[in-house]
Amino acid sequence: MANTTSAKKATRKIARRTEVNKARRSRMRTFVRKVEDALASGNKTAATEALKAAEPVLMRAAQKGVVHKRSASRKVARLTQALSKLA
Structure with a gap:
């Protein structure tokens, strides 16, 4: 458990950020x-x-x-490639 005030605040910030990231990942x-x-x-x-x-x-x-920038680019490229093969 966090002892200092700053560590407690950091824990709260991490929890908020985790929720936001979880929502973004799910949406993606x-x-x-x-x-x-x-x-x-x-x-x-x-x-x-x-x-x-x-x-x-x-x-x-x-x-x-x-996600990493290259991971996102790779995913877009592969989806685009699959779409072009759909012709």
Whole structure:
């Protein structure tokens, strides 16, 4: 358990930040899942729209430090590649 006042405050800040990051990660995964579902169903227009919505969410998560920048870029690139193969 934290002893000093500053350590107690740090614990509170970490708890708040964890909740925010959890929400961002969940939101990111939901958007990615929507793209993957649209790709699996073979619906190109729905997949395009879902990817267009998912890309900023992924990049924002990377910008906020929820995932690494390269991980987000790789995920977007792979989804885009899968979409182009759908033709």
